[in-house]
Amino acid sequence: xxxxxxxxxxxxxxxxxxxxxxxxxxxxxxxxxxxxxxxxxxxxxxxxxxxxxxxxxxxxxxxxxxxxxxxxxxxxxxxxxxxxxxxxxxxxxxxxxxxxxxxxxxxxxxxxxxxxxxxxxxxxxxxxxxxxxxxxxxxxxxxxxxxxxxxxxxxxxxxxxxxxxxxxxxxxxxxxxxxxxxxxxxxxxxxxxxxxxxxxxxxxxxxxxxxxxxxxxxxxxxxxxxxxxxxxxxxxxxxxxxxxxxxxxxxxxxxxxxxxxxxxxxxxxxxxxxxxxxxxxxxxxxxxxxxxxxxxxxxxxxxxxxxxxxxxxxxxxxxxxxxxxxxxxxxxxxxxxxxxxx
Amino acid sequence: xxxxxxxxxxxxxxxxxxxxxxxxxxxxxxxxxxxxxxxxxxxxxxxxxxxxxxxxxxxxxxxxxxxxxxxxxxxxxxxxxxxxxxxxxxxxxxxxxxxxxxxxxxxxxxxxxxxxxxxxxxxxxxxxxxxxxxxxxxxxxxxxxxxxxxxxxxxxxxxxxxxxxxxxxxxxxxxxxxxxxxxxxxxxxxxxxxxxxxxxxxxxxxxxxxxxxxxxxxxxxxxxxxxxxxxxxxxxxxxxxxxxx
Numbered sequence: 277x278x279x280x281x282x283x284x285x286x287x288x289x290x291x292x293x294x295x296x297x298x299x300x301x302x303x304x305x306x307x308x309x310x311x312x313x314x315x316x317x318x319x320x321x322x323x324x325x326x327x328x329x330x331x332x333x334x335x336x337x338x339x340x341x342x343x344x345x346x347x348x349x350x351x352x353x354x355x356x357x358x359x360x361x362x363x364x365x366x367x368x369x370x371x372x373x374x375x376x377x378x379x380x381x382x383x384x385x386x387x388x389x390x391x392x393x394x395x396x397x398x399x400x401x402x403x404x405x406x407x408x409x410x411x412x413x414x415x416x417x418x419x420x421x422x423x424x425x426x427x428x429x430x431x432x433x434x435x436x437x438x439x440x441x442x443x444x445x446x447x448x449x450x451x452x453x454x455x456x457x458x459x460x461x462x463x464x465x466x467x468x469x470x471x472x473x474x475x476x477x478x479x480x481x482x483x484x485x486x487x488x489x490x491x492x493x494x495x496x497x498x499x500x501x502x503x504x505x506x507x508x509x510x511x512x513x514x515x516x517x518x519x520x521x522x523x524x525x526x527x528x529x530x531x532x533x534x535x536x537x538x539x540x541x542x543x544x545x546x547x548x549x550x551x552x553x554x555x556x557x558x559x560x561x562x563x564x565x566x567x568x569x570x571x572x573x574x575x576x577x578x579x580x581x582x583x584x585x586x587x588x589x590x591x592x593x594x595x596x597x598x599x600x601x602x603x604x605x606x607x608x609x610x611x612x613x614x615x616x617x618x
Numbered sequence: 619x620x621x622x623x624x625x626x627x628x629x630x631x632x633x634x635x636x637x638x639x640x641x642x643x644x645x646x647x648x649x650x651x652x653x654x655x656x657x658x659x660x661x662x663x664x665x666x667x668x669x670x671x672x673x674x675x676x677x678x679x680x681x682x683x684x685x686x687x688x689x690x691x692x693x694x695x696x697x698x699x700x701x702x703x704x705x706x707x708x709x710x711x712x713x714x715x716x717x718x719x720x721x722x723x724x725x726x727x728x729x730x731x732x733x734x735x736x737x738x739x740x741x742x743x744x745x746x747x748x749x750x751x752x753x754x755x756x757x758x759x760x761x762x763x764x765x766x767x768x769x770x771x772x773x774x775x776x777x778x779x780x781x782x783x784x785x786x787x788x789x790x791x792x793x794x795x796x797x798x799x800x801x802x803x804x805x806x807x808x809x810x811x812x813x814x815x816x817x818x819x820x821x822x823x824x825x826x827x828x829x830x831x832x833x834x835x836x837x838x839x840x841x842x843x844x845x846x847x848x849x850x851x852x853x854x855x856x857x858x859x860x861x862x863x
Contacts, residue, residue: 399858511754520724561721
């Protein structure tokens, strides 16, 4: 009696272990020696391949942090440029290990498709750009304005909802391509577009392409929330933990004032328990997710903490000049707050 | 050797036995919620032996989403020490405890935190309190994550306990209330394995996030704690959820 039972359990356990092993993205990445990161094919600030062939951007720096944590080398990343149409198929099929492609976290994407967002890396929102000469400095000055959109997106519906609620009216004008929209927005003959509405991160990027960027301003209000974040496949908790806690480590590092160039110094000198845990001097936090104690120190060294990554790619140190806004730490006027490494 | 294989097999087997919590809970007809034994504002029994608190109300919100009936909850009071093992063993379906979200609780116990329900700022820096589930059960994790999001989005959209059955032409509100499908023609409730009215049932029973906060921690409670960091992000606080879109 005992032998057949133990045999059944043995077979079952092998079968279940093999099905678990199938879902180990960490093993795949380690065996391959490269992280496959799905990114935007070319969006200034988020992911863009330079003339030197090197990728740069906010999403790219997240990929580099993950590669540093997992493979001990931030350069061991293959960037896979993806369109909005093929990004989810690529993640699902395993063509990429992680999707870091300025993608909005929505309910449909987590419940109707087998993806999991690990957190918010960038709080975006739909906004408006206007010519400074118009004197408009708030969305509430836009009643009866002609507002231009790219067709086939949800931007027009968002404005309709917002204006209806505020009992304001507007005239929608849609264009099929960004080039047409930009041309209409800059035209001098009359008022084809009093305002250009899109996600704020896109408005900042488009503004750089205008003939006189300094003539235009982006209004402070956002009328929709567009939380962007990295996504992984469901059914792989270890990989989810690695993706989640790499993002959290970068944000914790900013709060604890650990900077990329200062990691080794902090390791040598810091007496703060929070810093020592983050940098692997106390506890074995990375070990629980299949890494080692030094995982976060490597991730932070790769491109700096969250604030350094933001400023270099999107903020003051970049052409875009985007304010931290909601993306500042919770105690500096923003809403970024993550659980501690402890 | 064989013995250790058998042990490994049993461990993996028992984990797998709880891999479909949504089916189990639906079949059982009520949800089992682990809570603190006595935590003012979070989980406490009143004179009538009724559980009150923001954590117990989240459990009721889950019951409303699952069954259309917020009373279908069994509360299990637990100490911090027994809370994790009770969840691992399957004796509860979800843990709502004041033991805060940390990396070790999130990665080393086979459990994971869903998101933040309350920033407990009676301590500095604030502790993150939120629902915890077993790892490896994405369908159940989805229910937790999106019931929380429904509470928060409802406050943002002005959907209250009193107005949860209102007629509206705002598409974001219609999506929450189950009156409009997603782009693929399927309802949001269907995608969770629940009814179309899942979120409407939640708000009808327990109110939106702000109403729950005020009743248990804020103006309507003995604590009278200001919303502070627990205001919505749009109102200057830290409470945020992804959209029901």
